Each structure stands twice: as structure tokens, then as C-alpha cells.
Amino acid sequence: MNKQQLVAQIKAKRSFLCVGLDTDLKKIPEHLLGEDDPIFAFNKAIIDATAPYCVAYKPNLAFYECFGLKGWQAFEKTIAYLRSHYPEQFIIADAKRGDIGNTSAMYARSFFEEMDVDALTVAPYMGEDSVTPFLGYADKWVVLLALTSNAGSADFQLTKNTDGQALFEQVLTRSQAWADDSRMMYVVGATQGERFADVRKLVPNHFLLVPGVGAQGGSLEAVCRYGMNADCGLLVNSSRGIIYASKGEDFATVAAAKAAELRDQMDTLLKQAGL
Amino acid sequence: MNKQQLVAQIKAKRSFLCVGLDTDLKKIPEHLLGEDDPIFAFNKAIIDATAPYCVAYKPNLAFYECFGLKGWQAFEKTIAYLRSHYPEQFIIADAKRGDIGNTSAMYARSFFEEMDVDALTVAPYMGEDSVTPFLGYADKWVVLLALTSNAGSADFQLTKNTDGQALFEQVLTRSQAWADDSRMMYVVGATQGERFADVRKLVPNHFLLVPGVGAQGGSLEAVCRYGMNADCGLLVNSSRGIIYASKGEDFATVAAAKAAELRDQMDTLLKQAGL
Numbered sequence: 001m002n003k004q005q006l007v008a009q010i011k012a013k014r015s016f017l018c019v020g021l022d023t024d025l026k027k028i029p030e031h032l033l034g035e036d037d038p039i040f041a042f043n044k045a046i047i048d049a050t051a052p053y054c055v056a057y058k059p060n061l062a063f064y065e066c067f068g069l070k071g072w073q074a075f076e077k078t079i080a081y082l083r084s085h086y087p088e089q090f091i092i093a094d095a096k097r098g099d100i101g102n103t104s105a106m107y108a109r110s111f112f113e114e115m116d117v118d119a120l121t122v123a124p125y126m127g128e129d130s131v132t133p134f135l136g137y138a139d140k141w142v143v144l145l146a147l148t149s150n151a152g153s154a155d156f157q158l159t160k161n162t163d164g165q166a167l168f169e170q171v172l173t174r175s176q177a178w179a180d181d182s183r184m185m186y187v188v189g190a191t192q193g194e195r196f197a198d199v200r201k202l203v204p205n206h207f208l209l210v211p212g213v214g215a216q217g218g219s220l221e222a223v224c225r226y227g228m229n230a231d232c233g234l235l236v237n238s239s240r241g242i243i244y245a246s247k248g249e250d251f252a253t254v255a256a257a258k259a260a261e262l263r264d265q266m267d268t269l270l271k272q273a274g275l
Numbered sequence: 276m277n278k279q280q281l282v283a284q285i286k287a288k289r290s291f292l293c294v295g296l297d298t299d300l301k302k303i304p305e306h307l308l309g310e311d312d313p314i315f316a317f318n319k320a321i322i323d324a325t326a327p328y329c330v331a332y333k334p335n336l337a338f339y340e341c342f343g344l345k346g347w348q349a350f351e352k353t354i355a356y357l358r359s360h361y362p363e364q365f366i367i368a369d370a371k372r373g374d375i376g377n378t379s380a381m382y383a384r385s386f387f388e389e390m391d392v393d394a395l396t397v398a399p400y401m402g403e404d405s406v407t408p409f410l411g412y413a414d415k416w417v418v419l420l421a422l423t424s425n426a427g428s429a430d431f432q433l434t435k436n437t438d439g440q441a442l443f444e445q446v447l448t449r450s451q452a453w454a455d456d457s458r459m460m461y462v463v464g465a466t467q468g469e470r471f472a473d474v475r476k477l478v479p480n481h482f483l484l485v486p487g488v489g490a491q492g493g494s495l496e497a498v499c500r501y502g503m504n505a506d507c508g509l510l511v512n513s514s515r516g517i518i519y520a521s522k523g524e525d526f527a528t529v530a531a532a533k534a535a536e537l538r539d540q541m542d543t544l545l546k547q548a549g550l
Contacts (some may be wrong), residue, residue: 062374062381068389072347098398099337099371100425100491103297106337114343121309123373125400125420127427145400150375152402155449159436167431167442174430216375 001090001118001143002139007231009055009088011275016232017259018056018092018209020239021046021078022063027244027254029251039067039074042251044081046243049252053259056090056235057082058209060086060087071146079115090235091117092209098123104133106117112137121187121209124171135179144183146171147199149189149212165228172202181206188227190218190236196226207233214241220262224269232275276365276393277414278457281482282506284330284363286550288544291507292534293331293367293484295514296321296353297338300321302519304526312347314342317526319356324527328534331365331510332357333484354390365510366392367418367484370509371443379408387412394418397460399446403453410454417459421446424464424487436486447477449524462508463502465493465511483515484507489516495537507550513537 010016019184021043025033028042035041047057059078064071082089097107097120111120112134119141122131134142147157147168157168165173172186181203188199190212199208208227212218213236220236227234243263285291296318300308303317310316322332334353339346358534372382372395386395387409393418397406409417422432422443432443436548440448447461456478463474465487474483483502487493488511495511502509517537 024381060374060378062372062378066381066385066389068351068385069344069347072344076343093386094374096374096398097337097371098370099335100423100486103337104478106299106341110341114341123398123400125398125431126423126425127430127432129425129427131427148375148401150401150404152404152406155402156400156445157402159445160444161434161436167434168341170431170434170477183525211375272405 002087003104005232006055006090006207009090010232013053013055013263014270015053015263016234016236016266017054017232018058018235018237018263019046019050019054019242019259020211020237021057021059021243022239023243024063025067027247029247037070037074037077039064039071040077043074043078045252046255047082047086047180049256050242051086051089053256053263054089056092058092058094060094064115076115079117090119092119092121093117094121096121096123096145096239098126098130100126101129101133103249104130108137110132112140119185121145124175131175132178135183137231140183142179143209144171144175144184144186146186147188147192147195149191149216149218153189169198169202172199176203185209187211190215190220190223193219193222194222194226200227200229204229205231205233207235209235211237220269224273228269228273232270236266250269264269278482278506280284281330281365281511284365285507288328288330288538289545290328290330290538291509291511291541292329292537293333293510293512294321294329294534295369295486295512296332296334296518297514298518299338300342302522304522304524306446307525312345312349312352314339314346315352317537318349320527321530322357322361324531325517325534326361326364328531328538329364330346331367333367333369333512335369351390354392358391365394367394367396368392369396371396371398371420373401373405375401376404376408379405383412385411387415396420399450405452407453407481409429410458417454419446419450419459419461421461422467422470424466424491424493428464441541444473444477447474451478460484462486465495465498466491467496471498475502475504479504480506480508484510484512486512489513491501495540495544499548503544503548507545511541
């Protein structure tokens with residue numbers, strides 16, 4: 001999916017919500033555990049319930065790998081289900097990959113050719129030649145970690161270099177030589193509040209993938225105040241706050257209600273921004 | 276496996292060689308492609324041929340994920356084969372993971388409980404709480420990326436902060452508060468030459484996992500001159516230089532010869548260091 005199509009989806013649906021499919025067998029409703037493939041059964045129900053209110057889904061690979069073969073199968077079935085039933089959804093594989101060139105090329109082939117997701121999260125620590133192999137695919141995106149939502153983001157990402165630039169700012173600056181805003185997004189955690197203004201100084205036009213609203217405590221209003229641009233430029237992710245809102249048989253209905261609530265807030269925020 | 280056992284293996288086998296199982300269907304001998312599971316068939320033959328000459332194996336997950344379910348199955352079979360036939364080998368899953376705490380915990384469960392590897396490579400960009408979930412397992416190791424072997428390592432890892440410390444030095448320094456040398460190793464690329472001396476100033480006692488000898492051009496002598504310590508303290512990886520040394524039916528024999536050659540060089544270097 002290209003940027004124009006993504007922006008059109010956001011405007012049509014009045015939502016920039018990304019639903020995180022961090023599906024954990026220990027947290028899904030018990031009545032699903034008897035299914036042939038409980039992870040996929042859960043995802044399918046969540047997707048069918050929330051698709052009207054979101055523009056993207058983001059399965060985190062850790063939650064699938066954890067169950068080995070079965071988890072991997074559930075992941076592939078989830079992608080295939082989204083592709084065939086909801087082709088208008090933007091799919092982000094949250095895998096935080098990044099390795100030497102020939103290895104990153106293998107990951108790129110895996111996620112962009114075999115599985116046909118739209119975007120992959122990538123870690124910047126290993127530099128340009130670990131990222132560029134992901135950039136050779138039309139309408140496929142790298143979502144580069146910049147300023148993450150966790151407490152540990154302060155350990156290295158905020159360290160300033162001799163030019164007074166924090167590491168996340170160096171990542172934002174240098175990576176723009178590798179691809180423009182038609183192929184690259186950045187992860188900036190909702191918990192980072194006012195630092196969104198620093199981010200927007202460096203990448204005014206890029207989309208930002210924003211985790212950390214909900215369970216992690218980030219504020220949607222603050223993210224929009226400092227982070228929204230003329231295209232919206234935000235994909236705000238919620239995982240636990242939606243998919244585990246109920247552990248009962250009504251889990252999908254409750255997830256839909258939570259997603260609809262966020263969509264309504266997003267609609268208001270888009271209107272306030274004249275979008 | 277604990278540090279004492281690893282050092283004992285190195286001394287007994289006169290080798291600190293790690294064989295990288297970066298198994299690519301496009302590069303393995305054609306006569307194996309008719310096998311039920313060509314990736315596993317290749318790995319099994321390589322392992323049986325090279326085990327006398329090495330102390331560790333390092334499958335890189337990218338090469339398995341790339342083939343989806345089948346690749347994952349081949350990975351699990353490879354680990355199980357090593358565990359049952361060569362329990363003295365140290366197994367490193369090269370996955371370069373690292374995510375927010377609850378997600379890293381899922382990865383840790385996957386690699387250390389489900390698959391029972393000895394060590395996992397982890398990326399430091401997200402800081403302490405992305406790494407510590409991997410540290411709660413007895414005799415299991417985190418191999419943290421510090422100074423990698425690729426050209427892109429210069430993009431961020433060498434950037435100096437206002438205290439004059441390069442990012443890789445900050446990673447080496449700060450991470451020592453998270454675990455000591457009984458649970459943490461560091462990746463330092465063989466291509467980094469004299470920078471091994473800077474690394475050893477900060478982590479004199481830790482094991483270093485050293486990729487980049489062979490196809491990537493690093494020198495084994497330079498690595499040992501600057502990087503070896505009283506326990507040896509090195510696991511030097513070779514992947515392509517061993518496993519793809521021949522594409523013919525003799526691939527395993529040629530791989531064994533290449534591994535034996537490296538073992539002989541390592542024996543000499545260990546002797547020179549009085550080990």
C-alpha cells in the first residue's frame with residue numbers, strides 16, 4: 001500500500017488506529033482453547049469485530065514464534081485472512097529485525113515476498129546496510145525504531161553526541177538519506193509526549209507508528225497535539241487495551257466497542273486538525 | 276551451559292570455532308533438494324562433519340524464517356539434533372531480538388524454554404528493560420550487539436557522546452549493570468581489528484562472539500592479538516567460508532577440512548597465549 005492510499009483510508013474511516021495482534025494463549029478467552037487453532041480463531045474474531053474502526057493491524061512476531069510451528073502457522077493464516085477479507089488494511093509485521101546485508105535481505109524476502117505484509121519494524125543499531133535491503137520493494141515500508149515507548153528508551157536513544165543530537169535524532173536524520181517518506185516510517189512511543197515536537201522538526205512529513213497508548217500510559221491527545229501533520233501522519237497502536245478488554249465470550253464485542261471509542265476520539269482529533 | 280564448561284570445551288578441543296548455520300536453499304548442493312527436508316539434511320551433514328573441530332553452532336533465524344513453516348521446522352529439528360547428539364556444543368540462536376519488556380519475555384520463553392538454546396543475540400537499542408527479560412535463566416546467555424562486523428556499524432555505533440564514549444562503549448559499560456560475564460557476551464565483528472583493544476579495556480573478562488572472519492574479511496590473528504583473554508574469551512564464527520566451501524557431493528568433507536584448518540590455526544593461537 002502506498003502513502004496516498006493509506007491517507008485516503010484514514011480520511012474515509014475517520015481513524016488512524018492500528019490494532020496490535022499480540023495474541024497470547026495465556027490471555028485469550030478460555031472457551032477458545034478448544035479450537036483447532038486458538039490463536040487464529042482469536043485473531044479472526046478480533047479482526048472481524050474491529051476492522052470497521054481501524055486502518056492497520058500489527059501482529060508482533062514474538063507472540064507467534066513463542067509457540068513454534070503452530071504459532072508461525074497462526075501468523076501466516078492471520079496475514080492471509082487479512083489479505084483476502086480486508087485488503088484495505090495496512091499490515092505491519094512487528095519483528096524489529098536488522099542484521100548484516102545478506103541476512104536482512106533474507107528477512108525482507110520472507111516478510112515482503114512470502115508473506116506480503118505492507119511494513120516491517122526494523123532496528124537501526126547496525127546502520128545503513130542492515131536497513132537498505134528492506135527498501136527495494138515497491139509500496140513496502142520500513143518502520144524504523146527511533147524513540148521507543150519503554151523506560152529503557154532513555155538508556156541509549158536519548159544520549160547526546162558531540163553535536164548535541166540525541167541518538168534518536170541521529171537515526172531520524174541519517175536514515176532520510178536511505179529512503180524518503182514514501183517508504184519509511186518511524187516508531188515513536190506515545191509515552192514520549194513533548195518529544196514528538198523534536199521528532200517533527202526532523203521528519204515533518206513522515207508517518208509515525210505510535211505504540212504505548214493505553215496499557216503503557218501514553219496520551220492520544222498529546223501525541224496528536226505534537227505529532228499530527230497535514231496528512232495525519234500517525235498510526236496509533238493499541239494492543240492490550242483492545243484485544244484483552246474482556247476475557248469472556250463477549251471479547252470480540254467488547255474489543256469492537258473499545259476500538260470504536262478510540263475511532264471516535266480520533267475522528268474528533270482529525271476534525272480539530274481540519275482533516 | 277555455564278562459562279566454566281564452555282572454557283573447558285575450548286581447552287579440550289583446542290578450538291574456539293563457532294560454525295554459522297546460515298543455510299540457504301539457493302546455495303546448498305543440488306543433490307539435497309530432493310530430500311524431504313533439505314535444510315535439515317544439509318545441517319545434519321554439516322554438523323556431523325564439523326563437530327570435532329568446533330565448540331558452538333550459530334543458526335541465524337533469518338535463513339529459517341525465510342521458508343516459513345518449513346524453515347521453522349528445520350530450525351527446531353536442527354536444535355533437537357544438536358541437543359541429543361552433541362550435548363557438549365554451545366548453541367547460539369542468532370536472532371538479534373529486543374522489544375519492550377513483555378514482548379522480550381515472550382522471545383525469552385520461546386528460545387530458552389521451548390527450544391532450549393544456550394544463547395540468543397539481542398539488540399541493545401531499546402535499553403535495559405528490553406534485555407533483562409532474557410537474563411532470568413540459569414546458564415542461558417544474552418549475546419548483546421556491541422560493535423558489529425558490517426560497514427553500517429560506523430553509522431551509529433561509533434558516534435561519540437559528550438563524554439567521548441562511542442555508542443558501542445556505552446553499550447559495553449551500561450549493560451554490565453544488567454548482568455556479569457557469567458550471563459552476558461558481546462558481538463564484536465572481526466573486521467574491527469584494533470578496536471578489540473578498546474573493547475577489552477571495558478570488558479576484560481567477557482566472552483566475545485566474533486563474526487566476520489572469512490567471507491567478510493576479518494583476520495583471525497588480529498582478533499586474537501587484541502581480543503583473547505586468560506579464558507580465551509572468544510567464539511569466532513565462520514559461516515559461508517565453511518558451509519559453502521563446496522557445492523558438490525563432497526560438501527560435508529570439504530566443510531570438515533575448512534573447519535579443521537581453522538581449528539589448527541586456533542590451536543596455535545591458543546598455545547601462543549599459553550592456553
